Amino acid sequence: MERIHSLYLHVPFCTWVCKYCDFNAYAVLEGLIPPYVDALSHEIEVARAELPIGPLETVFIGGGTPSLLTRAQVRQVLDRVRATGLAPGAEVTLEANPSNVTPENVAGWLEAGVNRLSIGVQSLQPDALRFLERLHSGTDAIAAIRTARAGGFANVSADLLFGVPGVNVVAWLDTLESVLAEGVQHLSAYELTVESGTRLGQEVRTGLVHMPEADDQLEQYWAAAARLEAAGYDHYEISNWARPGFGCRHNLAAWNYQPYLGCGAGAHSMFGLDDRSTERRWNVKGPHAYIKHVSARGNALDGNETLSPERARGEAAMIGVRLLEGTDSARDFPEQRRHLVGAGLLLENAGQVRLTRRGVELANQVGAAFLS
Amino acid sequence: MSTPTHLTRAISVIAHVDHGKTTLSDRLLEYTGTVAPRDMVEQVLDQLELERERGITIKAQAVRMLYKADDGNTYQINLIDTPGHVDFSYEVSRALAACDGAILVVDASQGIEAQTLANVHQALDHNLTIIPVVNKIDLPQGNPELVREEIEKVIGLPAESVIFASARQGIGTKEILEAVVHRVPPPTGDSGAPLRALIFDAKFDAYRGVVTYIRVLEGTLRPGMRIQMMQTGKSFEVDEVGIFRPERTPVEDLTAGEVGYLIANIRNVRDSRVGDTVTDEARPAAAPLPGYRHVTPMVFAGLFPTDTEQYEQLKEALEKLQLNDAALVYEPESSAALGFGFRCGFLGLLHMEIVQERLEREFNLTLLGTAPTVEYRVRLRSGEEVPVDNPDHLPDAGQIEAISEPMVLATIVVPSTYVGNMMELSQERRGQFLNMQYEPGDRVVITYRMPLAEIIHDYYDQLKSRSKGYASLNYEVVGFEEADLVKLDVLVAGSPVDALSMIVDRSKAQQQGRRLAEKLKTLIPRQLFEVPIQAAIGGKIVARETVPAMRKDVTAKCYGGDVTRKRKLLEKQKEGKKRLKRVGNVEIPQEAFMAVLSLD
Numbered sequence: 005m006e007r008i009h010s011l012y013l014h015v016p017f018c019t020w021v022c023k024y025c026d027f028n029a030y031a032v033l034e035g036l037i038p039p040y041v042d043a044l045s046h047e048i049e050v051a052r053a054e055l056p057i058g059p060l061e062t063v064f065i066g067g068g069t070p071s072l073l074t075r076a077q078v079r080q081v082l083d084r085v086r087a088t089g090l091a092p093g094a095e096v097t098l099e100a101n102p103s104n105v106t107p108e109n110v111a112g113w114l115e116a117g118v119n120r121l122s123i124g125v126q127s128l129q130p131d132a133l134r135f136l137e138r139l140h141s142g143t144d145a146i147a148a149i150r151t152a153r154a155g156g157f158a159n160v161s162a163d164l165l166f167g168v169p170g171v172n173v174v175a176w177l178d179t180l181e182s183v184l185a186e187g188v189q190h191l192s193a194y195e196l197t198v199e200s201g202t203r204l205g206q207e208v209r210t211g212l213v214h215m216p217e218a219d220d221q222l223e224q225y226w227a228a229a230a231r232l233e234a235a236g237y238d239h240y241e242i243s244n245w246a247r248p249g250f251g252c253r254h255n256l257a258a259w260n261y262q263p264y265l266g267c268g269a270g271a272h273s274m275f276g277l278d279d280r281s282t283e284r285r286w287n288v289k290g291p292h293a294y295i296k297h298v299s300a301r302g303n304a305l306d307g308n309e310t311l312s313p314e315r316a317r318g319e320a321a322m323i324g325v326r327l328l329e330g331t332d333s334a335r336d337f338p339e340q341r342r343h344l345v346g347a348g349l350l351l352e353n354a355g356q357v358r359l360t361r362r363g364v365e366l367a368n369q370v371g372a373a374f375l376s
Numbered sequence: 377m378s379t380p381t382h383l384t385r386a387i388s389v390i391a392h393v394d395h396g397k398t399t400l401s402d403r404l405l406e407y408t409g410t411v412a413p414r415d416m417v418e419q420v421l422d423q424l425e426l427e428r429e430r431g432i433t434i435k436a437q438a439v440r441m442l443y444k445a446d447d448g449n450t451y452q453i454n455l456i457d458t459p460g461h462v463d464f465s466y467e468v469s470r471a472l473a474a475c476d477g478a479i480l481v482v483d484a485s486q487g488i489e490a491q492t493l494a495n496v497h498q499a500l501d502h503n504l505t506i507i508p509v510v511n512k513i514d515l516p517q518g519n520p521e522l523v524r525e526e527i528e529k530v531i532g533l534p535a536e537s538v539i540f541a542s543a544r545q546g547i548g549t550k551e552i553l554e555a556v557v558h559r560v561p562p563p564t565g566d567s568g569a570p571l572r573a574l575i576f577d578a579k580f581d582a583y584r585g586v587v588t589y590i591r592v593l594e595g596t597l598r599p600g601m602r603i604q605m606m607q608t609g610k611s612f613e614v615d616e617v618g619i620f621r622p623e624r625t626p627v628e629d630l631t632a633g634e635v636g637y638l639i640a641n642i643r644n645v646r647d648s649r650v651g652d653t654v655t656d657e658a659r660p661a662a663a664p665l666p667g668y669r670h671v672t673p674m675v676f677a678g679l680f681p682t683d684t685e686q687y688e689q690l691k692e693a694l695e696k697l698q699l700n701d702a703a704l705v706y707e708p709e710s711s712a713a714l715g716f717g718f719r720c721g722f723l724g725l726l727h728m729e730i731v732q733e734r735l736e737r738e739f740n741l742t743l744l745g746t747a748p749t750v751e752y753r754v755r756l757r758s759g760e761e762v763p764v765d766n767p768d769h770l771p772d773a774g775q776i777e778a779i780s781e782p783m784v785l786a787t788i789v790v791p792s793t794y795v796g797n798m799m800e801l802s803q804e805r806r807g808q809f810l811n812m813q814y815e816p817g818d819r820v821v822i823t824y825r826m827p828l829a830e831i832i833h834d835y836y837d838q839l840k841s842r843s844k845g846y847a848s849l850n851y852e853v854v855g856f857e858e859a860d861l862v863k864l865d866v867l868v869a870g871s872p873v874d875a876l877s878m879i880v881d882r883s884k885a886q887q888q889g890r891r892l893a894e895k896l897k898t899l900i901p902r903q904l905f906e907v908p909i910q911a912a913i914g915g916k917i918v919a920r921e922t923v924p925a926m927r928k929d930v931t932a933k934c935y936g937g938d939v940t941r942k943r944k945l946l947e948k949q950k951e952g953k954k955r956l957k958r959v960g961n962v963e964i965p966q967e968a969f970m971a972v973l974s975l976d
Binding site for chain 2: 012028194195197218219221222242243255258259264266270271272274284286309319322323326347348349364365366367368369371372375376
């Protein structure tokens with residue numbers, strides 16, 4: 005098996021689950037955090053004994069809201085990670101809610117070994133924040149970025165949402181401008197997506213909420229892309245921009261089809277096996293069940309699938325084409341490439357392909373072309 | 377076991393669709409103990425899975441019942457169940473030719489309908505004794521008295537001869553059986569004469585070959601005899617003769633008047649044609665029984681495998697299906713748009729649907745059917761006449777002297793309120809009004825002469841919807857007539873799609889082209905690029921619509937944990953696309969090829 009250099013850690017707790025969110029997240033279970041952190045540490049320890057892990061180049065603590073962990077808990081988890089083998093200069097990201105970014109926490113996270121902070125700003129518009137059910141204000145969010153930078157974080161990312169009902173392109177660019185003024189190194193801008201199992205999904209189904217038209221969503225997307233490019237950010241993935249050298253190494257590894265280990269409730273792992281097939285496996289989603297399984301048997305596996313080399317190559321291309329600076333992940337699909345180039349969705353250059361503007365808008369169609 | 381000729385009867389049950397013919401047959405089987413109630417599956421006589429599911433009879437069936445009548449005699453009653461749909465009217469006609477009497481079933485709430493009349497005319501043509509039965513008298517909305525009056529006034533059968541029944545509840549069953557033994561005459565044929573047996577159906581059995589359903593009218597049929605089919609001239613040696621109880625039961629012989637089957641190592645139903653006469657090769661009859669007609673398909677359509685790799689499978693499936701369906705004809709066809717497939721001829725639209733459904737279901741194929749057309753006769757300037765059953769094969773306008781199309785005599789029976797709607801519809805469909813007759817029970821019988829092509833294009837559905845379901849229709853083909861017709865072509869993304877061509881009346885061509893383009897716009901899903909749809913007559917574009925390009929299809933987040941879900945979603949979408957046919961760069965769904973059927 006290929007060695008694993010990336011580790012994802014999931015923290016499924018939130019103070020409030022926003023109505024559009026379909027991640028594996030739970031509110032009102034904060035009491036479970038201490039046993040959960042113990043289980044997470046234990047799962048990493050057991051996995052280390054069974055899998056070829058390390059030295060780890062990237063660690064990503066995502067959620068949910070990992071910033072709900074105390075500084076000591078973050079430290080506990082990262083101590084375990086260090087024991088597993090952390091490469092010098094490794095990227096260690098923590099996702100944080102603006103409300104938790106206090107000078108004390110910032111100092112504690114840095115001390116625990118976190119060196120990249122990803123802050124869930126989402127929007128600065130009061131109406132949008134209310135619609136999205138965010139518990140922080142725009143002022144809180146800007147303050148959080150400033151606190152993180154002032155406290156010593158040299159790599160800060162902000163998450164934003166566009167295409168929010170009631171927010172026009174001017175208001176959206178306003179939010180973007182204010183965030184850029186804070187000098188973040190990395191920015192993710194996601195189109196607000198309606199997922200069927202969420203409360204937003206229900207509101208849209210029943211006609212309570214009307215989502216913007218595709219044209220309006222694309223207008224906001226491309227307006228942001230133009231602004232970010234002008235500000236010196238590379239558009240390196242469909243929803244991600246970074247100052248040169250600040251692309252998220254953890255996510256880049258996954259998009260380049262590198263293996264990773266995922267620990268925590270509902271976390272997914274991906275390994276390349278010796279016969280060139282790919283194994284994906286995932287943990288049980290519920291935190292209670294996760295804690296119970298890890299303490300009983302050292303892991304919380306819930307399911308897995310093995311992809312044949314051909315299917316894995318298709319999947320790699322499906323993901324790889326989302327990298328907008330070019331990818332060779334579609335090298336085994338000359339016929340599909342030709343067709344997609346002909347349809348104006350792909351550009352090909354020296355064995356690398358990348359999406360055209362139209363290809364970005366129809367990226368799922370492009371990705372599907374490599375699946376059988 | 378053998379019954380004297382004077383105690384033998386042969387009858388059919390005839391009715392408009394859904395008037396309860398098959399249910400009544402089931403009751404007769406039960407009452408005579410032919411089928412034990414515990415073995416009674418609904419609709420014993422409908423043997424095809426498809427028949428039970430759709431509640432219709434496609435193939436004729438036969439069964440022998442023994443009935444102990446009130447006069448103390450035990451009668452042998454041969455019951456032949458007939459298909460109810462107009463597509464299969466020739467089979468009905470042959471089944472009736474094998475009978476001496478007919479039970480006419482009329483629904484107490486629906487009254488006399490178009491096929492009731494057509495069936496009665498056929499029965500009278502064959503000199504059958506008709507026993508009128510008003511069925512479903514237990515239904516609250518029924519009016520049996522009124523229907524009895526209708527039967528007397530419209531059909532001319534005395535009101536006192538009408539029996540009230542409810543097949544569902546078993547009311548009237550005995551009265552019907554008594555009427556059969558007393559009113560229907562016994563057969564008159566001589567069992568010592570040279571053999572003449574009428575084939576009224578045939579069925580392919582994978583182990584025994586063709587099972588031929590016959591009624592012996594004269595002479596005697598025994599195993600070991602060499603028989604000859606008088607129309608085809610082919611000879612066979614008889615392995616087995618038998619009767620239906622209702623399963624096949626071998627007997628020593630079948631004598632004049634008896635109904636049963638013969639098995640003679642016949643490998644294809646085409647050698648055992650419905651309507652043909654079976655005779656003794658050693659002592660042939662002087663002449664065949666009258667009324668044989670070669671069955672000709674009326675409706676033609678292309679059948680193409682959606683997956684081109686299934687062509688061979690489709691070919692084998694058609695061969696197998698044809699063994700059992702003498703009315704199905706096909707020949708290889710290639711389409712620039714759809715690849716290799718078969719041009720198939722059918723008796724009518726229902727027959728077409730059934731064939732396609734059986735091919736898909738029994739042979740596990742995914743098929744694309746093109747819109748049905750009729751067969752045109754084209755007279756060329758050279759004087760030559762060519763048949764055209766595929767619109768795309770119509771010769772260049774410059775070569776054509778004249779085009780003739782098949783015409784039908786259509787009979788519509790409808791309550792008087794809807795007469796205006798029916799006439800309006802038939803006029804729109806190029807119908808020539810012939811006659812209108814008011815009948816008791818507020819019923820009007822209207823006859824039109826109209827092109828068959830108009831009937832197969834959604835006419836029946838329109839008839840039903842413009843009469844709130846009350847109108848009924850029967851039609852028969854009455855010959856060919858010249859018409860001013862042109863070919864309408866369709867171009868999708870600039871390329872002609874041969875499978876979408878149609879032949880239409882010149883005066884309506886432009887309007888049809890516009891409607892077709894509009895319709896296709898709604899049926900062709902958005903593609904990666906804009907898809908223009910054009911309709912053209914003789915190279916001149918008469919209509920244009922555009923399917924806009926797909927605007928957006930992109931997932932915002934695709935991180936490690938999302939990959940499996942996303943891949944599965946895209947794989948599922950892709951699976952759905954396999955039902956579409958790729959024509960050039962454009963993916964076209966099956967419904968688009970049928971769009972020409974409903975342009976109103």
